[in-house]
Amino acid sequence: MIGFNIMNSTLISGIIIWNDRRHGMFEQILVGPFTRAQYILSNVYTIGIIGLVSAGLITAIGYPIFFTSVQFSVLTIPLVVFASMTGAILFGSIASIISTRLKSSEGFNVVINTVFLFFAFVSTAFYPAQGAPPILATAFYLNPLTYLVDVVRAGIFGNFTGTVGYEMVVLTVLAVVFFGIATKLLSRLEI
Amino acid sequence: MRSNSDRTRSQIFICIDRLEGKRENHSMLCIEAKSIFRSYGNVTAVDGIDLSVESGKIFGFLGPNGAGKTTTMKLLTTLIPPSSGSITILGIDASKHPLDVRKKIGVVLQQPSYEPTLTVEKSLEKYGMMWDVDTNTRRKRVEDLLTAFDLQDIRKKKNDDISIGQRRRVQVAREFMHDMDLLFLDEPTAGLDPSARRGLLDYIKGKVRDGLTIFFTTHILEEAEYLCDEIAIINHGKIIAVDTPDELKNKFGREKTIKIRIGETQQDLLGILQGVGNYDILHDEGTVITIHSADSEQVLVKILQVLQSNNITIEDLSVVPTSLEEIFLTVVKNSNESNISSGK
Numbered sequence: 001m002i003g004f005n006i007m008n009s010t011l012i013s014g015i016i017i018w019n020d021r022r023h024g025m026f027e028q029i030l031v032g033p034f035t036r037a038q039y040i041l042s043n044v045y046t047i048g049i050i051g052l053v054s055a056g057l058i059t060a061i062g063y064p065i066f067f068t069s070v071q072f073s074v075l076t077i078p079l080v081v082f083a084s085m086t087g088a089i090l091f092g093s094i095a096s097i098i099s100t101r102l103k104s105s106e107g108f109n110v111v112i113n114t115v116f117l118f119f120a121f122v123s124t125a126f127y128p129a130q131g132a133p134p135i136l137a138t139a140f141y142l143n144p145l146t147y148l149v150d151v152v153r154a155g156i157f158g159n160f161t162g163t164v165g166y167e168m169v170v171l172t173v174l175a176v177v178f179f180g181i182a183t184k185l186l187s188r189l190e191i
Numbered sequence: 192m193r194s195n196s197d198r199t200r201s202q203i204f205i206c207i208d209r210l211e212g213k214r215e216n217h218s219m220l221c222i223e224a225k226s227i228f229r230s231y232g233n234v235t236a237v238d239g240i241d242l243s244v245e246s247g248k249i250f251g252f253l254g255p256n257g258a259g260k261t262t263t264m265k266l267l268t269t270l271i272p273p274s275s276g277s278i279t280i281l282g283i284d285a286s287k288h289p290l291d292v293r294k295k296i297g298v299v300l301q302q303p304s305y306e307p308t309l310t311v312e313k314s315l316e317k318y319g320m321m322w323d324v325d326t327n328t329r330r331k332r333v334e335d336l337l338t339a340f341d342l343q344d345i346r347k348k349k350n351d352d353i354s355i356g357q358r359r360r361v362q363v364a365r366e367f368m369h370d371m372d373l374l375f376l377d378e379p380t381a382g383l384d385p386s387a388r389r390g391l392l393d394y395i396k397g398k399v400r401d402g403l404t405i406f407f408t409t410h411i412l413e414e415a416e417y418l419c420d421e422i423a424i425i426n427h428g429k430i431i432a433v434d435t436p437d438e439l440k441n442k443f444g445r446e447k448t449i450k451i452r453i454g455e456t457q458q459d460l461l462g463i464l465q466g467v468g469n470y471d472i473l474h475d476e477g478t479v480i481t482i483h484s485a486d487s488e489q490v491l492v493k494i495l496q497v498l499q500s501n502n503i504t505i506e507d508l509s510v511v512p513t514s515l516e517e518i519f520l521t522v523v524k525n526s527n528e529s530n531i532s533s534g535k
Contacts, residue, residue: 023303023304023306023307024302024305025304025305027270027302027304028298028304029321031268031269031270031296031298031300032321032322033290033293033294033322033323034290035290191265191270191271
């Protein structure tokens with residue numbers, strides 16, 4: 001739920017770009033003392049904070065329900081913060097890429113909902129990979145949300161393993177690559 | 192240890208250096224563009240223009256719709272890169288260091304830009320924060336600008352709830368929240384009523400007196416005439432005239448219009464006036480004669496003589512100098528005709 005919420009709040013990143021373009025603030029910001037990468041990062045920071053706050057709220061509300069299996073440790077906060085930040089950068093960059101490629105807000109909404117629903121349900125966010133058909137189980141691990149959820153689970157349930165470490169590396173690499181692509185596309189965006 | 196006299200002497204030298212630096216700055220070029228081109232696919236929006244704008248001046252940039260004004264503005268403000276050519280803004284290479292340029296300039300774009308849910312005063316406040324203006328300066332500037340731009344009454348209203356003209360005022364006022372050396376204004380008075388427009392132009396003039404340089408595009412030629420020290424006219428992406436408003440008038444506007452109203456209708460007036468010479472004389476049955484001539488003084492003397500010798504009384508007489516608008520139309524028309532004749 002925390003991982004899903006982090007991803008879902010990154011939708012705002014694309015919406016921020018759309019609103020800025022609609023109200024002329026996009027160009028106004030770009031003639032200001034900022035780079036385009038800083039513009040995307042500022043959006044990502046915003047949603048990262050929203051993601052962290054919502055993760056904290058979900059943990060607080062859900063704690064009485066799953067407190068028996070919770071194993072908070074020194075790694076809990078670093079792992080959740082890591083997941084929030086890399087998730088925000090990764091999914092925020094994906095939302096930014098979609099928003100720079102589409103020319104209408106309606107098109108943006110349709111595409112972003114389709115993509116994010118796919119991410120949400122073809123992942124281990126709601127059900128485990130064990131027992132799923134082999135093709136679906138493989139698809140789970142082609143989905144970065146699965147890695148994000150695994151890192152959050154490792155933080156909260158204290159089951160940090162080598163696989164989680166590998167997933168963290170994959171998340172970081174994907175976040176850097178997608179952020180780079182989003183910045184490049186934003187630079188090429190015709191103004 | 193340095194003595195008091197050493198300290199005083201070095202302070203004097205610092206003051207002299209600053210003064211000299213200020214003088215040098217004043218004569219330096221704020222904008223220097225050489226052979227800049229910008230095309231979109233097969234369409235050339237800016238076609239090899241050169242521009243030089245001196246510090247502390249208001250430079251007007253005029254042209255018909257689609258002439259390339261806004262594209263030039265976007266190039267100069269680093270919003271888009273040129274296809275070729277070099278742009279130097281405040282001594283900085285704009286292609287190599289666009290961020291350094293943007294830190295020193297202000298830009299009011301042609302299109303509206305606002306945060307719909309922010310109030311007028313919050314818009315100014317947040318814009319100041321964006322430019323990292325310190326809290327005290329920010330608060331003072333917000334108050335000053337709300338007053339200067341007549342926004343006090345609507346300071347608590349959201350941008351979504353105010354008129355287009357008010358929003359435009361907020362957009363222009365907002366740009367003065369931060370310090371800058373050069374301000375680009377793309378049709379800043381669009382949508383403003385005459386009183387707000389005059390207020391804005393006077394405010395801009397005041398800022399220029401304080402040392403700011405302005406690059407100003409407009410469609411309203413009286414504004415350019417009122418405000419600008421130098422004017423460039425662009426058409427089809429090329430600069431077709433650059434000079435001071437007075438020099439432009441001298442070059443392209445020597446022709447004046449003489450209007451004479453005579454006492455009563457004369458049947459053969461054109462026949463009588465043929466004695467004046469080969470001038471463009473218009474008279475259509477009524478009592479008004481209109482003459483367009485570059486030698487208005489000579490024509491006037493001759494016409495008065497002809498009218499007097501034919502006992503025709505003059506009720507009213509006026510000589511109208513050519514306005515910047517007429518010059519603009521003439522220059523653009525000439526440019527269009529030369530483009531057609533060269534097959535462009």
